[in-house]
Amino acid sequence: MLGWLISAVRLNSLFASERLMEDSSSASSKSCVKVYLCSNPEDSFVERRALRELVFPRLREHCRYTHGLDFKVIDPYEDIDPRTWPDQRTRQNLIQECRETSAGPYLVALVGEKYGAACLPTQVEVAEFLVLLQVCQRSGFNTRALDRVYLRDENAKPASFCLQQQACSYTHQPVKKLRAEKTREPDVLEKEGEVRKVLQAAVSQCVQGGLLTPDRAQKYFRSVLDTDLRFALENRPIHYIDKRCVIYINKISSRKGQSEKADQLHLELLPHPHPLVEALSNDNLLSQICDQFLPSLVTSCHLLVHTTTSECEPRHGCTLARKTSYVEGLCQQLYFDVMALIDGSIGVGTGKSELTFSSADAWIREQLELCSVYSRLYEINRLEEEEVKAYLKQKDTQVPLVIGGGTCTGKTVLLAHCAQQVKSWLRDKDPVVIVHFATLSFNSSPRHVLSRLCLLIAHKYNHDPNPDLNATLQQLKQKLSSLLSIAPSPKRPLVLILDGLEQGSAISGAQIIQALPTPLPPNVKLLLSVSPTRPSIIEALQLHYPQSSSALAGVPGCCAIVELGSVERRECVRFLTSLLDASRREVTSGQQCVVNLALTSCPLTLYARLLHRNASLWTSESEVTESTLPVAVHPSIAMFLAHLEKKHGFSLVSRALSYLTLSRTGLTEAELSDLLSSDDEVLAEYVPDIEPLPSRLRVPEVDVERLLLDLKGFLSTRTIGGSQVLFWVSRHFGLVVYKRYLSTWEMREDIHSLMADYYNNRWCYGIAKPLIINHDTGTKQPGSGTAQIKLYLDRQPLVQPYVFNSEPSTERVNLRKLLELPYHLRASSRWEELVCGLMMSLEFHQAMLKAGLLGDLLTLLEDAKEDGAFRLLLPRERALLAHILRGACCLLWGSPKELPMVMQVRLLPYLGVFPELKGYAEEVVQGVTRRDSGLVVVLSPAPSSVPSTQCILPDAKQSHVKGAVATKCGTVVLTQIDGSAWMWRGCDAQQLELSCKPKVKFVHCSGSCVLLSTQCDRLFLYDVNEAQCFQEIQHAEGQVEGFFLCDDKMCVWWKGLSYASVGETSTGQLLIQLQCSYMVRTVALPSGGQFAFCGQEKGTVSVFDLAGGFLTATCSSATEEAIILLILTDDKEELTCVDKIGNIFLWDVETKAAPNLLRECYSESSHNEVVNTDLSEHNCFLLLCKTQEIVIWDNCNCELWDHFRAPQGKAFSQALLAQGGHLILASLEACLSVLVWKMASGQCVLSLDAGSQPLTLLKMESALSTVTQNGLLTMWDSEVIKAAGMAPKTGVGIRQVVLEQMGEFFYTIDGSEMALRWSLQTGSPDAHFLHDDPVKKLCLSIDGSHLVSLSGGDIYVWQSQTGQNLHRIHGSRATDVLVTSNCRLGVCVSQQGLSRAWKLASGCVVCNIHMYLADPQVSPESTFLLGLHHNDMLAVSLWSGTVSKRFSCSERYEQSAVLAFQTLPEHPEFVIVMASSGSVYTWRMTEETVCRQFVLPDTFLCEPRVFQMSCDGSFAVLRIVEDFITLLDLPRARLCRVQAEGPVLKVRLDDSGSYAVYICQPAAQVNRCPCDLHSKAVLGVVRLSDGGRVARMCLGKSPTELALSGELCVYVGFQDGSVGVYSICDVTGRGGAIRGRVNGISQESPCQCNREPVPRFPLGTPSVTWPELPSEMMESDL
DSSP states (O other): OOOEEEOSSOGGGTTSSOOOOSSSOOGGGOOEEEEEEEEOTTTOHHHHHHIIIIIHHHHHHHIIIIISOEEEEEOTTOSSOGGGSOOHHHHHHHHHHHHHHOSSOOEEEEEOSOOOOBOOOSEEEHHHHHHHHHHHHHHTOOOHHHHHHEEEETTBSSOEEEEOHHHHSOOOOOSOOSHHHHTTSOOHHHHHHHHHHHHHHHHHHHHHTTSSOHHHHGGGTOBHHHHHHHHHHTTOOHHHHTTTEEEEEEEESOOTTSSHHHHTTTTTTOSSOOHHHHTTSHHHHHHIIIIIIHHHHHHHHOOEEEEEEEOOBTTTBSOHHHHHHHHHHHHHHHHHHHHHHHHHHHOTTOSSOOSOTTSHHHHHHHHHHHHHHHHTTOOSOOTHHHHHHHHHHSSOOOSOEEEEEOTTSOHHHHHHHHHHHHHHHTTTSOOEEEEEEGGGOSOOOHHHHHHHHHHHHHHHTTSOOOOOTTOOHHHHHHHHHHHHHHSOOSSSOEEEEEEOGGGSOHHHHHHHHHHSOSSOOTTEEEEEEEOTTOHHHHHHHHHHOHHHHHHHTTSOOSSOEEEEOOOOHHHHHHHHHHHHHHTTBOOOHHHHHHHHHHHHHOOOHHHHHHHHHHHTTOOTTOOOOTTTSOOSHHHHHHHHHHHHHHHHOHHHHHHHHHHHHHSSSOBOHHHHHHHHHHOHHHHGGGOOSOSSOOSBOOOOHHHHHHHHHHHBTTEEEEEETTEEEEEESSHHHHHHHHHHHOOSHHHHHHHHHHHHHHHTTTTOTTOOEEEEEETTTOOSSOOTTOOEEEEEEBOOOOOOOSEEOSSTTTOEEOHHHHHHHHHHHHHTTOHHIIIIIIITOHHHHHHHHHTTOHHHHHHHHHOOOOOTHHHHSSHHHHHHHHHHHHHTHHHHTTOGGGHHHHHHHHTGGGTTTOGGGHHHHHHHHHHHHHHTOEEEEEEOOOOSSOOEEEEEOTTTTTSOEEEEEEOTTSOEEEEETTSOEEEESSSSOEEOOOTTOOOEEEEEEETTEEEEEETTSOEEEEETTTTOOOEEETTOOSOEEEEEEETTEEEEEETTOSEEEEEETTTTEEEEEEEOSSOEEEEEOOTTOSEEEEEEGGGEEEEEETTTTEEEEEEEOSSOOOEEEEEEOTTSOEEEEEETTSOEEEEEOSSTTSOEEEEEEOOSOTTSOOOEEEEOGGGOEEEEEOSSEEEEEETTTTEEEEEEEOOTTOOEEEEEEOGGGSEEEEEETTOSEEEEEETTTOOEEEEEEOSSOEEEEEEOSSEEEEEETTSEEEEEEHHHHHHHHHSOOOSSOOOEEEEOTTSSEEEEEOSSSEEEEEETTTTEEEEEEEOSSOEEEEEEOTTSOEEEEEETTEEEEEETTTTEEEEEEESOOOSEEEEOTTSSEEEEEOSSSOEEEEETTTOOEEEEEOSOOEEEEEOTTSSEEEEEETTEEEEEETTTOSEEEEEOSTTTTOSOOEEEEEEOTTSTTEEEEEETTSEEEEEETTTTEEEEEEEOOGGGOOOTTTOEEOTTSSEEEEEEETTEEEEEETTTTEEEEEEOSSOEEEEEEOTTSSEEEEEEOOOTTTOOOOSHHHHSOEEEEEETTTOOEEEEEEOOSOEEEEEEOTTSEEEEEETTSOEEEEEEEOTTOTTHHHHHHTTTGGGSOSOOTTOOOEEEOOOSSOSEEOOOOOGGGSOOOO
């Protein structure tokens, strides 16, 4: 019978009082709950295994997902081999580590029925041990076991006999360490039992003889359980125990005679034991724990103790069923207890800081923590500290203080110490200290460092801290200088400390130094550390701060330089002695001499620490010589690692240190354990030799923890993103690890790949990873002739989701995965996973934004530093995503959850161009539907802007751009006035450095090669694709006019010269000279041809044979104008010549010796010269740009296709054809944009912002680029321009949207003569209905069969499916048209003539209505036309035209007018009437009964222009006042107000009365950002039942019309004539049908180049003419 009994202090009362903390750091700052499992290994195997398999994984998941913490359990006896169990000192260190680092409870103890064997003391003082030996000898005990196990060690302090390593502690053995070795060696337990037997007998004799006190003798009798419990709990403060420890005691009610044998192990040698000795029996000691020690802590320290009693039969003992029942109860109770302790200590949902990773507060905490870590290493006072102090106290220094020194001299430690001393040194001020440790920064790019410094300074001085992610390096320099000038003050000076800039890229460090202001502003102190091994940093300092250059060079200057040298030897000796004293060790005099010599050779603090680790292992018998003791840092580290390999095993040490070194930001202890367990090489050492083999296996946590204990001091922890990660305090450990374990690229790539698998969850969720081992050797590597075993083992690694917890209120971003996974995918060259998997993942993007890593995400997407596969994988897709994110950073920085909305607005219009982003788009839509709340874009409107990539040349304002060319592959090469040349590939521009460094004068391009012409007339050829070195072209003379490359030949012609030179690109030699009659203007060099064509002045074209360079024929035009373009057909039979005024001549050149003129086409504007020319793909169209017109020629037929005039008062400066020739792009003089026209219609469809007046337009194979004089480069994707330009839109604002009930089509009018029918399946108009006059009104029958339009006073009746114009009715004078719900009658309402009801099928009039009805509506039953007339509402019969019913307020209750009314389709006999007095009436037309529902307040009266009601009459829109929408809840008789983000423009209710959809304009004073996402209209959806906001969508353009279908699809018409369709997704589940039908619409290509709407023509003349009646018959009395 099991019964759990909680101690006197119950669990629910444990948290009544607050716990006092040991130090100022709270548990919430720790990132791991680390629990030490204390037990007797002899009788707790089943319990520990059950807990390990059933309870601890659940607690691990609870901590991870509820608090964002790791959970670890240190079970010292996890391995079943006793030889691997830790000794007493190690166990105490483990308990101490758990107590100090655990964020919650740290101790769980299992006390069973057995006390356990006594543990051998690891150290016995010499005097005491000699007494024991003497007693043994007098009593005749055999002391050989003692002599063999305990050896005298004079290096121990005090001198002691120490238990030997092989007898007390773990010595690593490779695999097969269980049964196989036990058959070959004596049992370890037997040896220990013999030693224990003799030792306890001797101690008992000493107690009886009074040589030892019972208290002192207890350490020889206490078991490991007793020892550990007393170390953890005895004489400890209450906050060490309260709510941090839990004990489980299992008592057996009947265990007669079970312990006698155990108790007599040491008493059998004593014939008459003393009573004091009998008190040391196991039963008595166990009773002391259970009945005295632990109960006393329950009352004094609120220790949580559970006691259970198991009833066992005296004869059979505890049965399996009872044992199982006990274990099950233990597991359940322990789970709830530990979970409650964790939740109570940490607080539910508050485990980690909610600060984003990139916030200023997070960075400040990180730097303060690093300062604390490094300052603790400041053990020896340095004289240089006073020099730093003097510099900080000095006024107006204006220059930095440079800390110099060699390797390991302690520059970082000194700076960290000084950073903590600044406030004490400047007591009369409140200094701001900002520290940047470059060696520990995972992003050392200048932009990141400068942005971070700006953010920290702005935050500290209460300036605007929001970072500008679009800021260039130059802008960041200016911002930093501005902040340093205005922020610090005499009372709050700034101390800026930059450490380790030389450890990163030399260019990065120099750029950071150059960004600092010179001289330094007042109240700014700058401390820098510089290593003499990096001359580039020293050179940058010399150039930037010339005051300090002489000092750096060794000559006295005006800037103080602190040069750190080695520490004095005696200080190092004193420091080493203190370290040995702390570890209770010392060295002999002989060893001290060797130590002194070593410290003389290497007097460094780090070396002294390493020497201490080595000396701690020495005994008095150790032979230490100069040859065995390394006298340098790196060899000492290598020796230390070799010791760890021997102690812990090579595999464990090498792989653990490799993982730690190759991690980007460090590893948590839990991550390190997971990685080692997932590593086949390590885990192979732990495969047990038992049957059956386990299905789950991990590296024991205790082994990892012991390794970390040995690394303590060299391996420290810091907080990264709320997690405590391990990192090397000295970078030299990483260097040695690289050399020792990671010497080859393959080794490093393997480690990176394993870490990428871990963070990518490859082996999570119970997926077993295969492990191949050799059955004989037990190693992972196969051996010759050995049998291999393939095991599938679940390694149970942590799941690494992007976000913990699915609830938005408690979700936490997994920063560890975000920081590590991209880095390791890149380092392991897994480019496809990185690009296609990670970068194209919406979930990854959302997590990065929530973590505040938007800048890092942009860097990842835009990074062009990688070559090879990375550059080739989806470069255009990455550029598009980066542009969208960069353009929306102002919104996403504060609202990461808006990312799906931004992507729907900005990405979906281009999805047809980028099919690889289909999966990304599906994630966006699935995210909305999964949340059951939001808007899904069904049809994207035409985009109003085109994504671009921009770059600014450094110092372009001082030296303007002179010229630019572009290669087909997308590389732009620019030259500046100062002669510098730059290359741009869509990222940062790179300067081209020629070997002789001449100034570049001109640049020309052909294919992928660039020809640079210098001011000294030298030519250099550069292939941008192959990145070859510059090849100089020999025999160049004069200024180059043009350059052409074809196959392996190149042709160069010169300005003002009458010849061209042809040569080979491989040699750079110009071998052939083509002598012409006139100055050469252009050359055509056909591919694979033997002839060259040279166009010249005077309209002459010469044909040359390249074999000998001789002239074969000459062609001349009659105009004698210079030939500027030659076009040769693919078959090389026809040559098109274009002269400078636009005349075109077509020659037959099939016979090269006798060309024949086929056709002449002369320009109409011969007085204007051609500015530039361009050819479309396949040379189908030829563009000739002149200042006042653009001429398009059909090059295939040599016919004029079209021409376009320049806007009035403007002039073209350049024009190009877009891909396919469907669009024309042109720049105009004094215009900052590039305009885009449709070639088919001449409509201007786009405006590409170039920033300033473009100097030139450059067309590449897949991109268009502009270059401005001030160095601004802008690049657009050609396909994106085409998609945006060809997207369907009319160019005129949409005035009306008419919806088809089935949802397949909808109709729009824009005030033109066309009514468009749009198809949701194609996303574009499929037909347009033409009229003779502008269309004013459109009406569609409910069944969608007939379309009625009103144009120019005529009524058009169309058959909507076929587009046939059935009737054209003249003489109606109608102002409005309606169609009855039965689809039989049409109704036209005329304000100046008769209103009529007529048959749709024939156009015949059914009746005439002689009065005008305002706001007309047809009753739901198609019997009456309702409308307002003279303040009353009339119901006119549609069969007779007479007034059948009247509603008048004055005849009933009040003297007021009818303002508005609404029929109810779901209740056809009722009409809701709104009166001007505020009364709300319900009028039942069939019975003509009226009910006044209530009266509205004066401030909420109905506005007729916005009044509308749902079909069931549940809700109505009454009025709009600024950003408030007033709604009437008619069934509940209440008023509701909905507040929008700004003034409401339009609002619609859905038919069911569930939602209100509105468009508002965000308030300008609230949103200062001018971007479209903040300044343009917003579409909002509100749920009327509870007022909840369902969704919002930034429209990005100006809307003109809003409609809402019964399927909850929102249709928005825009000013540019495009239409957007959005589907409401909410918990109601409505709208699924329409989304199902239009699924995949956005995946269609938005370009409809070859799909024009089918025109539907009207009847030429009216088919029906209605006569007009005399005016006296217009209205009759009622």
